[in-house]
Amino acid sequence: MLPLSPHDPPTHGVHRLHARLGEDACSHVYLASGQGQRPGALRIVRSEYTTDHAFRSAFDDIVGAAGEVDGRYVAPVMNADPRAATPWAMVARPLAPPLSELVDAHGPLPEPALPSLALALAQGLADLHASGHVHGSLWPGGILIARPHAVIADVGFEKAVPGADRSPPHPGFAPPEGGLTTTADVFAWAATLCFAAGGVTGPEGLARVPLQLRGLVNACLQVDPRLRPDSADLVAMLGGPATPAPWPQGLVSLVKRYEDRAEDLLSEAKGAALPASRLLRRRRTTAFVATGAALALVIGAGTAWGLLRLDRGENTATGPEAAEAGCSEGDAFSPSTPTTGALDAVRIAFSPDGDALAVTGEDSGLTLWNWRTGEEIARPTESVHPPGAPVFSPSGCEVAVLALLPDERGDGEYSRATAYDLVTGRSTEHQGPRSERARDGLVPPQNATSLAFSPSGDRLAVAVSQRSGLSPVGIVDTDTDEEIATWPVENARTVYEMRFLDEERIVAATSSEIAIHDALSGEIEQVVRDSSALGFALIPERSEIVYVGNGDLVRWDIDDWAEVDRVPIPDFHEARDDATVTGLSVDADLGLLHFGWRAPESAPEETRHHGHLFDLAEGTDLWEGEETPVPGVMAFHPEGEIIAAARNDGTVALLDPDTLEPVRVLP
Missing domain, CATH: 1.10.10 (Arc Repressor Mutant, subunit A)
Structure with a gap:
C-alpha cells in the first residue's frame, strides 16, 4: 500500500481514492471508498482494454459470477460498472497484508499457521468452483492474511485478459499445462502453500511443508492434471467444511x-x-x-527477530492471563520505591511487544520501564553482572539476565542466568554446565557469561566461563527448565556473546573468533577468524553478521560466507588495543548501524566514550563531527517507534528515529 502519486486521480466516479494497492494484468487497484461506504479495493481497468470487446465481455461475466460466490473466503464485489467508459469494480478489502509481503519481509509463515491457510484457501476455491467458475490467477500476492482467516483478494479478474489461458499472469504458480481450469487452480493452491512454508516461488518449497500437509500438496502438484484432487476433495481432506483454526498469536x-x-x-x-x-x-x-517490513526484531541484546520469533503457541508457564497482558502491564516485580537518580545504564533492550524497556546497571540492577510514560514498572533484581544484557523471550513477558547471586558456601557472588516472568512473578535460575563437584556443592559453579533464547522461545542457551573438562554451553528446555544438551569440552573456550540464528544454529563469539554452531551438538559449522573484538550483531533478513575485524566494522554474508562490506573506524582502529566495545546493534528497517566503544580509564573523561551511527545504505557516519559525546549503547524499538540510547551519565534517552533528537529521558 502506497500513498497516491501526483499522477493518480483523486477520485473515480463516486469513489474517493485514498492509496495505491498496486496493479495487475488487467487493472490499477486503489484503496477507495464511496459515499457512506467502507473502504475497499477499487479496480480500474487499464486503458488498453477499455475498447477490447472480448475483454469487456469477460470482465462483465466475472462481475456477474461474483454474486454467486460465498464471500467468506473470497472477497466479494461490492459494486461495479463493467459497461462504463472505463470499467471498474469495487471489491471488499480488509486492511490486511498480502501473503507475499508477509513472507518477503518476515520469512515463511510459522508452521501452525499453514493448516489454517490451506483450509481457508481450499474453501474459497471450492466456493468458486461450485458456482461454475475458476479463479485463474491464484498466487500469494492475491491472498490477504486477515485476522480471522485468509481471504482470496478477488474472484479472478486477471483471467479476463486476452491470452491468459496461454500466458498465465503468475507463471511461477501456474501448472505446466496452463489453461483456465479448476485443476489449474488446485495446482496454484499447492504452489502457494509451498511459498508460504518455504519462502520460495513455486513448488520448490515442498520440502518445508509440514508432513501432515505434504502428501496432499504433492498430489496437487502432479504434472498430469487428472491425478490432482478437486477443490471439494481438498476441503474434505483438510477436515472441512469448517472454520480454520485461529492464527498463532x-x-x-x-x-x-x-x-x-x-x-x-x-x-x-x-x-x-x-x-x-x-x-x-x-x-x-x-x-x-x-x-511490509517494520516488524523485524533486529538484534541488539539478544532480542527476537522475524515472524517465527513471535510464535510459540500456548504459554503454559504463564497462563492465559499472561498471554493477554502487555509487558508494560505486569506488576509482579513492582519496585518498592521509585528510581529517582541516574540509572547507571550499561545495557538496554526492548520487549518483543515494544511496550517495555529493560535496563541493566551495576548499581540499579535490572529495571523495566514503560518508556511512553517514563514510569518504572518492575525491578526484578538489584544485582546483575555489569556486562550482562537483558534478553527477552520471544513469547510472553519473560526477561533473562546474568544476575549476581551469593554462593551458598559463602565464597562471594557468582553470575547465574535468571529468567523473570513479569506477569506471574516466577523467577527461574539456570546455572548452565557444571562439574560434578559443583553439582555436589563442593565448589562454586562457573560464572554464566552469556545467554540467548531460541526464535520460538522453546530453548535457552547458557554459556559459562571455561574450566578444563567443562562444557562451555548448555541448552535448556524452557517448558521443563531441564538442560537437554551440552556442547563438547574438546577445545572449548568461553563464549562471551551468542544469538540463535534459527532454531538449529547459534552464532557464538569467543575472545578470538565468531562461529556458527549446531545448537544442540555444539558442532562448529563455519568460523569467522578475523574478529578482533567481542560482540557482534545480526541482520537476519539479509543473512548477515556485523562484527569488528582488525579495527573495521565488517558485514559478512552468512549464506555466501563472504565479506559484503567493510567500514573503517579510524579513531577505534588507532586505540583498539586498549579499547572496549560497548555496543553494536542494527535496525535494518531504519537502515542504521550503531557502534560504541570506550577508551581505558586512564583516558580523559571527555574523550573516553565514543559512538558512531552509520547509514547502512550510504556507509556514512551520521554523527561524524558531533562535538557532544554520543551514546555508547543503543536499542531499536521493534516497530521503529523510538530509539533508546544509554548515555554516558547513566540516563537513558529516547530518540525520535527521524531526527535523532531526545523526546524523553529516563528516569
Whole structure:
C-alpha cells in the first residue's frame, strides 16, 4: 500500500481514492471508498482494454459470477460498472497484508499457521468452483492474511485478459499445462502453500511443508492434471467444511500492526487526526505499508527477530492471563520505591511487544520501564553482572539476565542466568554446565557469561566461563527448565556473546573468533577468524553478521560466507588495543548501524566514550563531527517507534528515529 502519486486521480466516479494497492494484468487497484461506504479495493481497468470487446465481455461475466460466490473466503464485489467508459469494480478489502509481503519481509509463515491457510484457501476455491467458475490467477500476492482467516483478494479478474489461458499472469504458480481450469487452480493452491512454508516461488518449497500437509500438496502438484484432487476433495481432506483454526498469536500481532499502519495511512489520506499513541509512527507508515517490513526484531541484546520469533503457541508457564497482558502491564516485580537518580545504564533492550524497556546497571540492577510514560514498572533484581544484557523471550513477558547471586558456601557472588516472568512473578535460575563437584556443592559453579533464547522461545542457551573438562554451553528446555544438551569440552573456550540464528544454529563469539554452531551438538559449522573484538550483531533478513575485524566494522554474508562490506573506524582502529566495545546493534528497517566503544580509564573523561551511527545504505557516519559525546549503547524499538540510547551519565534517552533528537529521558 502506497500513498497516491501526483499522477493518480483523486477520485473515480463516486469513489474517493485514498492509496495505491498496486496493479495487475488487467487493472490499477486503489484503496477507495464511496459515499457512506467502507473502504475497499477499487479496480480500474487499464486503458488498453477499455475498447477490447472480448475483454469487456469477460470482465462483465466475472462481475456477474461474483454474486454467486460465498464471500467468506473470497472477497466479494461490492459494486461495479463493467459497461462504463472505463470499467471498474469495487471489491471488499480488509486492511490486511498480502501473503507475499508477509513472507518477503518476515520469512515463511510459522508452521501452525499453514493448516489454517490451506483450509481457508481450499474453501474459497471450492466456493468458486461450485458456482461454475475458476479463479485463474491464484498466487500469494492475491491472498490477504486477515485476522480471522485468509481471504482470496478477488474472484479472478486477471483471467479476463486476452491470452491468459496461454500466458498465465503468475507463471511461477501456474501448472505446466496452463489453461483456465479448476485443476489449474488446485495446482496454484499447492504452489502457494509451498511459498508460504518455504519462502520460495513455486513448488520448490515442498520440502518445508509440514508432513501432515505434504502428501496432499504433492498430489496437487502432479504434472498430469487428472491425478490432482478437486477443490471439494481438498476441503474434505483438510477436515472441512469448517472454520480454520485461529492464527498463532505472533501472526495475529503482526497482522494487527500492519492494520494499524494501514489505518494511519487511511486517516492521513482523509485528513483525520491520528490517535496520540500512533503519532510517532505516522512518518514511518508509508515505508512500512509499502514493504511490509517494520516488524523485524533486529538484534541488539539478544532480542527476537522475524515472524517465527513471535510464535510459540500456548504459554503454559504463564497462563492465559499472561498471554493477554502487555509487558508494560505486569506488576509482579513492582519496585518498592521509585528510581529517582541516574540509572547507571550499561545495557538496554526492548520487549518483543515494544511496550517495555529493560535496563541493566551495576548499581540499579535490572529495571523495566514503560518508556511512553517514563514510569518504572518492575525491578526484578538489584544485582546483575555489569556486562550482562537483558534478553527477552520471544513469547510472553519473560526477561533473562546474568544476575549476581551469593554462593551458598559463602565464597562471594557468582553470575547465574535468571529468567523473570513479569506477569506471574516466577523467577527461574539456570546455572548452565557444571562439574560434578559443583553439582555436589563442593565448589562454586562457573560464572554464566552469556545467554540467548531460541526464535520460538522453546530453548535457552547458557554459556559459562571455561574450566578444563567443562562444557562451555548448555541448552535448556524452557517448558521443563531441564538442560537437554551440552556442547563438547574438546577445545572449548568461553563464549562471551551468542544469538540463535534459527532454531538449529547459534552464532557464538569467543575472545578470538565468531562461529556458527549446531545448537544442540555444539558442532562448529563455519568460523569467522578475523574478529578482533567481542560482540557482534545480526541482520537476519539479509543473512548477515556485523562484527569488528582488525579495527573495521565488517558485514559478512552468512549464506555466501563472504565479506559484503567493510567500514573503517579510524579513531577505534588507532586505540583498539586498549579499547572496549560497548555496543553494536542494527535496525535494518531504519537502515542504521550503531557502534560504541570506550577508551581505558586512564583516558580523559571527555574523550573516553565514543559512538558512531552509520547509514547502512550510504556507509556514512551520521554523527561524524558531533562535538557532544554520543551514546555508547543503543536499542531499536521493534516497530521503529523510538530509539533508546544509554548515555554516558547513566540516563537513558529516547530518540525520535527521524531526527535523532531526545523526546524523553529516563528516569
